[in-house]
Amino acid sequence: xxxxxxxxxxxxxxxxxxxxxxxxxxxxxxxxxxxxxxxxxxxxxxxxxxxxxxxxxxxxxxxxxxxxxxxxxxxxxxxxxxxxxxxxxxxxxxxxxxxxxxxxxxxx
Amino acid sequence: xxxxxxxxxxxxxxxxxxxxxxxxxxxxxxxxxxxxxxxxxxxxxxxxxxxxxxxxxxxxxxxxxxxxxxxxxxxxxxxxxxxxxxxxxxxxxxxxxxxxxxxxxxxxxxxxxxx
Numbered sequence: 001x002x003x004x005x006x007x008x009x010x011x012x013x014x015x016x017x018x019x020x021x022x023x024x025x026x027x028x029x030x031x032x033x034x035x036x037x038x039x040x041x042x043x044x045x046x047x048x049x050x051x052x053x054x055x056x057x058x059x060x061x062x063x064x065x066x067x068x069x070x071x072x073x074x075x076x077x078x079x080x081x082x083x084x085x086x087x088x089x090x091x092x093x094x095x096x097x098x099x100x101x102x103x104x105x106x107x108x
Numbered sequence: 109x110x111x112x113x114x115x116x117x118x119x120x121x122x123x124x125x126x127x128x129x130x131x132x133x134x135x136x137x138x139x140x141x142x143x144x145x146x147x148x149x150x151x152x153x154x155x156x157x158x159x160x161x162x163x164x165x166x167x168x169x170x171x172x173x174x175x176x177x178x179x180x181x182x183x184x185x186x187x188x189x190x191x192x193x194x195x196x197x198x199x200x201x202x203x204x205x206x207x208x209x210x211x212x213x214x215x216x217x218x219x220x221x222x223x
Contacts, residue, residue: 046213
């Protein structure tokens with residue numbers, strides 16, 4: 001199972017773009033890359049998922065290089081409400097491992 | 109849709125007691141999961157189920173049991189509660205057609221304290 005490595009914490013200011021990078025050197029051919037967001041006292045919430053290249057939805061973009069050994073979650077113009085823990089997961093339906101995540105703090 | 113619901117929200121158990129954490133989803137998802145989250149840590153998979161009557165162990169199954177008699181319900185049983193089982197428990201579900209990494213939808217969690 002591919003292990004993921006993310007920064008423990010990041011700080012940003014309102015209106016800035018935030019990029020969180022996740023390393024997954026041992027990613028398998030069948031593995032997807034999925035990012036979740038978790039607020040205190042809540043369950044994680046799906047943000048975005050990708051396999052390769054770039055994926056964009058209404059809240060974020062996910063950049064995956066050709067070798068797929070890393071991925072970058074990009075949050076455009078963050079607000080205070082984006083303060084949360086962000087988890088990068090690599091795996092399939094029955095073997096997804098949550099790491100410690102990245103605690104993002106957005107300041108006014 | 110209510111999504112994934114969990115009961116109770118909070119429970120205090122004495123060491124050695126048993127209890128069942130309830131989880132129900134109304135999205136007709138075939139996959140269901142139980143995770144635990146210790147303070148400041150990520151989630152760890154306890155058990156999962158790919159359909160009614162089929163369950164399998166995750167990363168940390170010891171001290172827990174599950175059953176899946178219907179598509180909607182996936183209860184988690186704690187036998188002989190121990191302080192190490194103090195945690196927040198999350199149930200999740202997803203729909204899989206054989207693909208990979210399907211989106212999981214999480215419940216609000218059950219906070220369990222074992223004293």
